[in-house]
Amino acid sequence: MGLPGLDQPVMLHSSRMDMCKLSPEKCAWRSQKWRYWYTADYDYGYATVYFLIVLIACFTFAHLFHLFYLSPRMRSRRNAKSNKLVDLPLAVVRYFTYREFAIKRIGWYSPAFGLILLGCAAWVYFAGLTLGPKPYYWPRDGNNYGSSPPIATRTGWMAVALMPFTVASAAKWNWFTVVTGISHERLQVFHRWSSWLMFVLALIHTFPFIVYHIQVKHDMVEEWNTDVVYWTGVAALIPQAWLNFMSIGPIRNRFYETFRAFHYIAAALFLVFFFLHCDFRLTSWDYFIAMVIVYGLSLVGSAVQTYLLNGFDHRATFELQADGIVRVRIPTHITWKPGQHIFVRFMSTALGLPNVLTMHPFSICSLPRAGKDSVGVNEIVFYVRPKGGITKRIQEFAKTSPGASLPVLLDGPYGSGIDSAAFESYDRFFVIAGGSGGGTILPILETLVRRVPQEKALAKGAEEGVADPVLSLQVVWVVRKYESIAWFQEQVSSILLQRFPGFLQISIYVTQPDQARSAEGQAGDPDKSANVSGSAQGSDVISIYPTGKRPDLPAIIQAATKEDTRPLAITACGPASMLYDVRNAAAAAQVGAFNSQDTARRVWLHTENFG
Numbered sequence: 001m002g003l004p005g006l007d008q009p010v011m012l013h014s015s016r017m018d019m020c021k022l023s024p025e026k027c028a029w030r031s032q033k034w035r036y037w038y039t040a041d042y043d044y045g046y047a048t049v050y051f052l053i054v055l056i057a058c059f060t061f062a063h064l065f066h067l068f069y070l071s072p073r074m075r076s077r078r079n080a081k082s083n084k085l086v087d088l089p090l091a092v093v094r095y096f097t098y099r100e101f102a103i104k105r106i107g108w109y110s111p112a113f114g115l116i117l118l119g120c121a122a123w124v125y126f127a128g129l130t131l132g133p134k135p136y137y138w139p140r141d142g143n144n145y146g147s148s149p150p151i152a153t154r155t156g157w158m159a160v161a162l163m164p165f166t167v168a169s170a171a172k173w174n175w176f177t178v179v180t181g182i183s184h185e186r187l188q189v190f191h192r193w194s195s196w197l198m199f200v201l202a203l204i205h206t207f208p209f210i211v212y213h214i215q216v217k218h219d220m221v222e223e224w225n226t227d228v229v230y231w232t233g234v235a236a237l238i239p240q241a242w243l244n245f246m247s248i249g250p251i252r253n254r255f256y257e258t259f260r261a262f263h264y265i266a267a268a269l270f271l272v273f274f275f276l277h278c279d280f281r282l283t284s285w286d287y288f289i290a291m292v293i294v295y296g297l298s299l300v301g302s303a304v305q306t307y308l309l310n311g312f313d314h315r316a317t318f319e320l321q322a323d324g325i326v327r328v329r330i331p332t333h334i335t336w337k338p339g340q341h342i343f344v345r346f347m348s349t350a351l352g353l354p355n356v357l358t359m360h361p362f363s364i365c366s367l368p369r370a371g372k373d374s375v376g377v378n379e380i381v382f383y384v385r386p387k388g389g390i391t392k393r394i395q396e397f398a399k400t401s402p403g404a405s406l407p408v409l410l411d412g413p414y415g416s417g418i419d420s421a422a423f424e425s426y427d428r429f430f431v432i433a434g435g436s437g438g439g440t441i442l443p444i445l446e447t448l449v450r451r452v453p454q455e456k457a458l459a460k461g462a463e464e465g466v467a468d469p470v471l472s473l474q475v476v477w478v479v480r481k482y483e484s485i486a487w488f489q490e491q492v493s494s495i496l497l498q499r500f501p502g503f504l505q506i507s508i509y510v511t512q513p514d515q516a517r518s519a520e521g522q523a524g525d526p527d528k529s530a531n532v533s534g535s536a537q538g539s540d541v542i543s544i545y546p547t548g549k550r551p552d553l554p555a556i557i558q559a560a561t562k563e564d565t566r567p568l569a570i571t572a573c574g575p576a577s578m579l580y581d582v583r584n585a586a587a588a589a590q591v592g593a594f595n596s597q598d599t600a601r602r603v604w605l606h607t608e609n610f611g
Contacts (some may be wrong), residue, residue: 006279014281022143030145034133037146037153041282044129044154048161051125055118056180063181087601091590098605099587102580107250109576111189112583119193126197130155130204137208140216149208159201160284163274164291166194167267171298172343172414173305183416185341185361192247199244202237229277236273239266257389260358306411310334315405316344318398321383323483325436326398328362330380330408335368337417338443339571339608342380345409350401351393359411360390363573363608365439367446380410383487385436418571418606423447426569426604427470427502430560432553432582434478434574438488440608441475444571446495448473448502471502474560478550478578480512489542496541506542509551553578557585561592561600568600573608583607 007014016038020027030036034043096114110116133154138145168174169191172184209230213220224230243266246252246259278284310332319327336342343359366381386395397404429448431441448471479485485508492506545551561568568589572582583605592599 040153044157045161048158059180095590098583152205152208155201156205159198162198168294173302174298232277239270242266310410316408317405320398321487326384331377336413340413340415340417342412347407367443383436383439428568429473430570431475432572434578437573438477440573475506478509508544510546553581554585561589567602569604571606
């Protein structure tokens with residue numbers, strides 16, 4: 001079979017010298033565009049790159065439009081009035097951005113409808129490049145047109161050209177986020193889809209060679225035993241198959257620790273054998289060079305942020321709450337926005353040796369200090385609900401070593417977060433959270449408390465002819481156990497030492513039946529909601545509903561969009577099933593805004609993928 005190696009002498013590009021021994025007519029036919037082996041890297045590799053660059057340019061244009069046109073206009077109250085030239089196209093775009101599909105029985109939730117359409121367009125494009133040009137195999141007329149079937153050649157080059165984009169989109173800190181504004185966790189959709197496209201193209205590249213050498217040349221066994229190109233190709237396909245199948249949502253969620261432990265190993269094996277398989281044919285190494293540069297810069301950017309900007313002086317303190325949730329506090333000089341998350345590496349074997357080598361994402365549930373003249377350090381706070389793996393070890397450490405601290409490295413913050421423009425542009429906020437995602441409510445509440453004094457808000461409302469207080473915040477938090485509420489009440493009370501400048505309503509739903517019955521005796525009237533404005537203080541604004549099940553979130557969101565036609569900002573953090581209901585309800589609200597006058601003119605949604 002032979003050891004893997006490179007042809008000698010090693011060059012950056014292989015030769016394009018073609019000694020065609022066919023008749024002039026057949027040589028001319030073989031040399032036509034989309035068919036010629038010696039220019040296939042240009043024809044199909046460049047066609048792949050151009051498609052992806054146009055795609056990135058479209059997202060970049062949308063990002064620039066948001067930065068330089070949409071956000072400044074939304075900051076202005078004069079321009080917040082209904083404008084069909086802006087509202088209706090915006091509603092259409094947001095519908096396709098929010099709408100999702102699901103097969104709940106197996107725990108599968110689709111990306112946004114717009115991304116599905118974009119993915120379908122990509123598959124149509126690459127299917128056209130694969131199946132459009134003819135022939136698929138060289139004619140069997142006794143002439144030697146080449147040993148590579150045309151369909152195998154074209155799909156191979158498309159797979160090679162996809163590689164740097166696929167690898168680069170996997171990085172936390174990456175240039176795609178810089179130019180498009182799409183945060184790394186949302187880029188994972190593109191990473192997985194381009195990986196599947198690469199895999200399918202690799203299979204189409206592989207099987208024609210098997211067919212050719214079995215049916216035409218009758219030397220498949222000899223090729224396998226003597227040509228390392230064949231078995232290095234198969235050796236690359238095996239880890240590639242592992243990477244793709246283990247990334248399927250239900251499988252990844254079920255075996256996440258295994259998936260993460262072997263993901264980088266499988267990726268490294270794939271790239272090594274893929275590199276040897278390409279063997280500097282034509283311009284194949286250009287794509288490897290591009291991958292190393294782009295991904296390398298991403299690693300450098302992440303390292304600079306982690307080790308130079310964030311530093312080595314962080315320590316995390318663990319506090320066990322009544323219901324088993326652990327509050328983690330990290331004093332820091334870092335700043336962030338509500339809705340962002342951070343990756344934490346625990347630099348101690350107290351949580352297990354493997355965790356010293358890996359980063360773990362957590363939603364930030366606090367705010368940095370306000371104002372340029374603020375003194376003291378910021379404090380990153382996040383809440384950990386133990387499920388297994390690192391979260392279970394954190395809980396065990398908090399039990400056995402209460403108040404202890406561990407050194408940590410911080411990578412981040414990451415995520416688009418909730419831009420300040422949203423807090424400046426919207427007067428109505430609806431926040432939904434599930435489980436430990438309840439911690440993400442706190443920075444939003446604190447931001448709105450800081451936003452404007454109540455007297456100014458009321459004066460502004462009077463100027464605009466609004467009878468009720470301008471600012472309105474409604475919160476829905478869904479928890480399993482009544483014991484989960486205590487820490488939340490404590491934090492809300494702390495934030496509301498300063499009066500909330502408007503209307504505030506916090507509704508907590510207890511979903512575990514036995515817990516709900518226990519809570520019913522302690523929550524007072526479960527049908528009465530505490531609607532408090534102005535001087536809202538602490539737990540007085542919190543109403544507990546021991547329903548024993550999750551509330552009808554679509555109906556609640558629909559009611560919120562109907563009761564007031566002012567623009568509405570919705571944020572959500574929780575399990576995938578909850579985000580599915582919220583996203584589709586927000587998509588339905590876009591349809592209402594498009595067709596009706598008795599609903600909110602604009603409905604904006606932000607979802608947090610990490611709880």
